[in-house]
Amino acid sequence: MGAQRLVVIGGDAAGMSAASQARKRRGPDELTIVAFERGRYTSYSACGIPYWISGAVEDMDKLVSRTPEKHRDNGIDMRTRTEVIAIDVAARTVRARDLDGGREYDEPYDDLVYATGSVPARPPVPGIDAAGVYGVQTLDDGAALRAELDGGHVQHVVIIGGGYIGLEVAEACQVRGLDVTVVDRSATPVGTFDPDVGEFIADAVRNMGVKLVMSDGVAEIETGADGQAVAVHTASGRRLPADLVVLGLGVRPNVALAREAGIPLGPSGGIAVDHRMRTQAEGVWAAGDCVESIHRLSGQRVVVALGTHANKQGRVAGINLGGGYATFPGVIGTAITKVCDLEVARTGLSEREADEAGYRFVTAVVDSTTKAGYFPGAAQIRLKLIAEQRTGRLLGAQIVGREDAAKRIDVLATAIWNEMDVDEVLSLDLSYAPPFSPVWDPVLIAARKAFDAVDAEARSPDDQPG
Amino acid sequence: MGAQRLVVIGGDAAGMSAASQARKRRGPDELTIVAFERGRYTSYSACGIPYWISGAVEDMDKLVSRTPEKHRDNGIDMRTRTEVIAIDVAARTVRARDLDGGREYDEPYDDLVYATGSVPARPPVPGIDAAGVYGVQTLDDGAALRAELDGGHVQHVVIIGGGYIGLEVAEACQVRGLDVTVVDRSATPVGTFDPDVGEFIADAVRNMGVKLVMSDGVAEIETGADGQAVAVHTASGRRLPADLVVLGLGVRPNVALAREAGIPLGPSGGIAVDHRMRTQAEGVWAAGDCVESIHRLSGQRVVVALGTHANKQGRVAGINLGGGYATFPGVIGTAITKVCDLEVARTGLSEREADEAGYRFVTAVVDSTTKAGYFPGAAQIRLKLIAEQRTGRLLGAQIVGREDAAKRIDVLATAIWNEMDVDEVLSLDLSYAPPFSPVWDPVLIAARKAFDAVDAEARSPDDQPG
Structure with missing residues (x-):
């Protein structure tokens, strides 16, 4: 019996993470890997584009973490400027078109990774x-x-x-x-x-x-x-x-090909996948901006277009189709950005999202500093926490501030991931030294204030007797 | 019946946090609070002293978060330059000496907070x-x-x-x-x-x-x-x-007074307290550098002299003696510092500590950058993770790097606190944008490598058959 065939549609984060993981586990004798990419580039940081446009990043090549040549050196048959125009899930073939030469041809697969990313709304x-x-x-x-x-x-x-x-x-x-x-x-x-x-x-x-x-x-x-x-x-x-x-305006999952091929979509409009990144079509996996994920707090299926998820999901798909076992356990809506010198970040649910998910909650907002207040360079940081009524479970957090403010969101993301109550968050053994935080880290101050809000709400007369 | 009497020994973080929390819950009609401090200053940041010595902090007053006058305004009878020289736990009195006038006198208490801090080794x-x-x-x-x-x-x-x-x-x-x-x-x-x-x-x-x-x-x-x-x-x-x-050389808990008064010490040499910061002497609470805490990973009692614990413990003591309920759930050994422009941090157990606690473990070391590699100002960061064999439970982490490296330890501290396995850590929904991290945050890369090490160890032949 000859080598199995893996075809990958999409040469960026998700698709090429899957291809690389599969290659790591299965050598060329066992697995032939063909990857199609419509564009000229592979494995690049789309998130870095604004910084190349501004000139902060001087050279476009710096955004590329792995070129087509590197993938070929790794034993992947990487075909750029080649668009997949149809998938036949029954015959297990894809139809490819060479965008420069115009030639069209079929490519058979045993496993297919659908990683077409997103298109702008x-x-x-x-x-x-x-x-x-x-x-x-x-x-x-x-x-x-x-x-x-x-x-x-x-x-x-x-x-x-x-x-x-x-x-x-x-x-x-x-x-x-x-x-x-x-x-x-x-x-x-x-x-x-x-x-x-x-x-x-x-x-x-x-x-x-x-x-x-x-x-x-x-x-x-x-x-x-x-x-x-x-x-x-x-x-x-x-x-x-x-x-x-x-x-x-944000993006939509690029699912046109999948829809035409009969690969089922989920309620959010992204491709439906299980925890191992399998679609509901035999032999077809999907990963990245085109799939939907479970939001661990709302329980809803959501499409979140973000390189970090694409990389993780591609890795999971590649491990599984390479014969291993891995799962992608969902998202909690963490995001971060910088506007001039203002840093903003969020995780979990916003007030509106918590409301829509049916939670009752209290909020707490605190202003603090990124270093000890007396320390040179201490910058402003404002944290907003959203905690469930009665239980005190942390549901969401938002940070806005200056230098060194926003990355603290990761502590809150980890707390939310673990379903911590604000009462326990305020006890966390977080690091302290004057160049790094006040003696009560802003995260802990916010948790303390949220705990007080939960406590106060619990003591207030119930507005719905009966 | 007159007001209850609270006496506090030690006017810094632990003692004054306790006093402030008690005052918040009990007004002056219900609770009289007398606080003794041997020195001239109250509620200051001892951790800030090096930065005042260097001149980075210009004014010593900036290190003081609450002066004796402020405490007095808050209804606390704050007596500085007054040393407590003996405690009579049977009679429920302390013997105080005015260091300037030389006068000695007894002060009765219903509740006593022992917060004498530490002395240098x-x-x-x-x-x-x-x-x-x-x-x-x-x-x-x-x-x-x-x-x-x-x-x-x-x-x-x-x-x-x-x-x-x-x-x-x-x-x-x-x-x-x-x-x-x-x-x-x-x-x-x-x-x-x-x-x-x-x-x-x-x-x-x-x-x-x-x-x-x-x-x-x-x-x-x-x-x-x-x-x-x-x-x-x-x-x-x-x-x-x-x-x-x-x-x-580090510090020893300042327990001379407690020892003389028969307030029991624990195996570590610090004052033994329960989760609510009660000592084993009736009506006596203790908090801060002088007490021992439970290390959540080793299960051992340890003395950790750190302002962040002192503040939390003081708060817990103050809430409890003020009639509320709060606990201090222990420490995991988180610490951070800066040496010139080198940032270092740790949490959980070091290799030696994990060994002493009887864990079998694997380690993983990764080098990465604090921002996307192509982003201006991306600095070096090295992470070392220690994970339990077989289970993959994260036991410890150490970070060394330049600007914006070390504070990431808090994510790992939160993961350790929640007893996460490295397999789950690598799936965490941490924030990503090029000015803040590579698409795989260094924390996730380290978890991925630690997972590989756990996996490799599990596949290796067992060295202890039988």
Whole structure:
């Protein structure tokens, strides 16, 4: 019997982590690995694109952790600029098209890893497909966007969507000296934060000179005679001049191929997978931005497009299809970003999410410092905790602050992961020395205050007798 | 019936946290609070003393979080420069001496909080009590040490003991342009780290220009005709000139009073307390550096002198004696410090400690960066994990690195607290964005490698058949 065949669709984090893990466990005699990538690049950091656009990262190559050549050296038949245009799950073949040569051919598989990532959400408005409208999902996208900026004719940039990517690209363009406006339907940027935290983000964005048009949507993208975008019209009737429009509305899982092939999707619209990253189609695995995950707090299926999950899920798929055993136990909604010198982070549920998940909760907000208050360089940090009524279980946390503030979210993420109560969190043996924290670390102060809130609520008369 | 009487011995973190919590729960009509402090200062950061000595903190007052006057405003009868010289647990009185006036008097109590802190370990060598030999436990100690340095006649400083405090004071003196030598019996500084990590600390100390005399003890302190220390003689026969000698050998719990009063000590030499911080003497509570705590991993009783525990324990004692309910659930040995620009931290058990506690374990060491590798300012970070054989339970972690490296120890401390296995740690939903971490956070990379080590060990032939 010949070698088994593994086909991977998608040459970035999830797909290539799976391929590498499988290769580690099965040599070329046992397993043939063919990987298809539509773009020119493999295994790169899409999250790093804004920093390459701004110039903070000088060389695009630095964003690439493993080139096609390196994958080939590792015994993977890596085919870039090759798009998979169909999957036949019954025949166990994929149909591939060479984007440069135009040749089409079938490739058989025993195991398939579906790792197509995500596509930017595109509002269904006139002009959305005009020249000058860019996504920033792939390194090819990023290269095109940067080439446009380097062309020197861009002066006005409008970013549609004030989420993480939207703000990161806004800052990058602002650093390049451009006139930047961000349009978003929410009242405050990064709508996954509660509005009280979002206000800090809004201030930071404005302070760096980026204009914010909030609580407003996009109605139309006006194009010039040459078909190039020239302005964005908002729902409220504003006209924002735009030589360049960036889609920062978040992403949708790239599931078109899977849907056509009959690989079942889940309620969230992502591909349904089990803990081992198996889809419901025989021999088909999936990982990364295109799949849905279990949110450990809400119990809901969610699609979270984030490189860290893509890497972990790809690893899990690769171990399993290589004959090992591994699981991906879900997500809790941890995220972090930096807006100028403002750091923000979140984990668990926001107030709105906790509400939707049916939790009753109390909140606590504290202001503290990242180092001992008297220590040079001590920076502001504000923490907000959300804790379940009665039990005191920590449900969510948000941090906003300056240098060294936001990474503390990981402690709270680990506490939430372990279903800790705020009462126990405040007892945690966290590190202390004046250059690193006040004697009560801000995390502990917040837990103490949340505990007091849980305690006070428990003592208050029950508003629902009976 | 009149107000109950609470007497507190010790006006720093533990004692005054207890007093403040009790005051919060019981007003002056219900509870009279008298607090005795031998020194001039209350509620200060002893950990901040080195930074005041170096000049990083300009004003000593900044180290004081609550002055005696503030405590008095809060309804606490705060008596500074007053030493408690005896406790009569049968009669429920303490004997106090006014250090300035000389007056002695008895003070009755219903509840007593014993929070006398620690005293520096003093090697029993000739000359140890000479003028010019300083501890750095109290703000009065710090003020005396700084006055000596400000006097301008000090040129050579010898620090006995290369632990946290020893190195912090060494750096402070070095910053002041002095000739500094650290003497320690261990092979590497901060002996609570494994030697492989300790080597990095040794290099950092030497690189800043501080001399290290390791694997050597102190035999004698030579004094001049005026009784002032002039040199330190080591066990190996070296003579180190010293205008100033600092005791950095760590501390002993200050339990002399308790021992005389018959308040039972535990096996570690600290005062024995239960989870609510009650001693075995009726009406006597204790908290802070003078008590012993349960180490949650070794199961042993240990004395850990650290402001963060003192504050938590004082809070617990104060809540309980104020009629509430709170517990202190123990420690896991978390510590952090900075040597020049080198950050080091630890939590859980070191290899030696794990061995002594009877664990069998594997270790994993990884080198990574604090931000995405391509991101400007990405700094080195090395993590070492210790995981139990077979189960994979995380037992200990050590970090050494540059800017933003060490505080990540808190994630591992939280994981250890929750008895997580490295397999689950590597799945944690930790925050990721290029300015904050690589896509696999160093903590996750280390957990992945530790998991591999656990896995490899489990597959190896059992060396103890039968």
